[in-house]
Amino acid sequence: MTMTNTKIKIGFTLLLLVLMAAAPMFLSEFRLSLLGKFLAYAIVAMGLDLIWGYTGILSLGHGVYFGLGAYCMAMHLKLVASRGELPDFMSWSGVEKLPWFWQPFQSAPVAILLALLVPMAVAFILGFLTFRNRIKGTFFSILSQALVIITVTLFVGQQGYTGGTNGLTNFDTFLGFSVANHSTKLMLYYITVAVVIGTLLLCLWLAGSRLGKILVAVRDAENRVRFIGYNPVTFKVFIYCFSAGLAGLAGILFVLQEGIISPAQMGIVPSIEMVLWVAIGGRASIFGAILGAVVTNAAKTTFSEAYPEWWPIIMGAMFIAVVLFLPKGIVGTIKETAAKRGWFMRKTGAASLSASLPVYAKLDKDSLQTK
Structure with a gap:
């Protein structure tokens, strides 16, 4: 008896x-x-899977987008915890007036919107400049890591505006609810669940x-797609x-x-x-x-304790064992085993591509190589 992929996903x-x-x-x-x-973290992983697993873009700098959303x-x-006064770390660093780029964050809706837009804007600048010049593979991964180094150095160095190595902490309320209250924590958990399911x-x-x-076609044959x-x-x-x-969205939920x-x-x-x-x-x-x-973070917590x-x-x-014995990951290995045993029908990448792209995509790959 076989099951369709749709039923399995549901x-x-x-x-x-x-x-x-x-x-x-x-x-x-x-x-x-x-x-x-x-x-x-799972929200970040889903976004990474779309660009790496489906599109073939290996980003080693997504911590930046996660951090920007969280910041x-x-x-x-x-600002809410400071109750109209300068944040404590600014006073300690000699800053006398709230910087202009902190002003919009006095509003919760604006802060949430910027937590999504700022990471996307940075990603657009890096992505457009690199992809337009056909920089990909290892070179793009190195550039994404360079972005991490630059951003972390900037945030650490600007103690008076970012909190430096200590970062930002000591929050007490969000939208009038105490973040230390059990009911608030439960509410935030269910909001996170809803966002994960929606994502x-x-x-x-x-x-x-x-x-x-x-x-997927871009990942497998970019020149043919072009x-x-x-x-x-x-x-x-x-x-x-x-x-x-998505990484910025995860940062919002994380810091809360x-x-x-x-x-x-x-x-x-x-x-x-x-x-x-x-x-x-x-x-x-x-x-x-x-x-x-x-699973990875649960194992990390369990082993560290x-x-x-x-x-x-x-x-x-554990990471080495997965690479050596489960190169397709946990779900990939399960899918492969299930497909071999006929537990469900599985569309191959070639079949899926043929169904979605014009007939020209079926031509010989070597004859379609272009600049």
């Missing part, structure tokens, strides 16, 4: 929703807060649409900005639940870890991105 979505909705009944407040943070939200929370449905729709098939009349630059810039927007954001959380190591979430869960699988983010001296080695061994 089943997994419902199962995920039930598990997340029921979590508060079984987890302590501390564990629930951790799960909420992991779910925020935008944290700036509003800090999941949106990403599944994008991946299954004509746009998603074109993204030859048949599509402009790969447009699609790559769009999906890169969309992914950055974690209560702090610092340059260390947007550095090179966190950016590489984000890619590992997708690799472990399974590239080109939206569900795999969620699973990878939650149980083996404080050995947990980095254990995590490193």
Whole structure:
């Protein structure tokens, strides 16, 4: 008996929703807060999966977009906590007047909007300049890491405006609700669940649409896509900005639940870890991105608590084991095994591409190579 991919996706979505909705009944407040943070990470992973798994763009700098979104939200929370006065770190650094670029963040809706738009604007600048000049692969990955170094150095150096290495913390209320209150934390958790489900449905729709098939075609044969009349630059810039927007959205939810954001959380190591979430869960699988983010961070927390001296080695061994024995990730390996055993019908990339692109896409690859 076989099952369609659509039914499987619906089943997994419902199962995920039930598990997340029921979590508060079984987890302590501390564990629930951790799960909420992991779910925020899952939003970043879904965006990364769209650009890496589906489009073939390996970004090692998504920590920047996550951090920018978090800082935008944290700036509003800090201004609210300061109650009309200068934030404490500004006073300590000799700043006498609230900087002009802090002024818009006095409004919560504006702060949320900027937390989405600022990462997308930075991504547009980097993406347009690089993709237009056909910079891709390792070269693009290096440039994305350079963006991380520049941003972290800037935030650390501007102590009076960003809080320096300490970042922004000591928040007390959001929209009039105390962030330390249990009911507020529960509300934020369910908001995070709703955003994760909404993001999941949106990403599944994008991946299954004509746009998603074109993204896969760009990944597998960019020159062929260009030859048949599509402009790969447009699609790559769009999906890169969309992914950055999701990272900014995750940053909002993260800082509301974690209560702090610092340059260390947007550095090179966190950016590489984000890619590992997708690799472990399974590239080109939206569900795999969620699973990878939650499982990896849960394992990191568990090992660090149980083996404080050995947990980095254990995590490193886990990453190596996945690369060696599960190169397609957890979900990719399950899909491959299920397809071999005939548990469900599986569309191949070639079949999907043939169904979505003009007949010219079926021609010999070598004959279609263009400049």
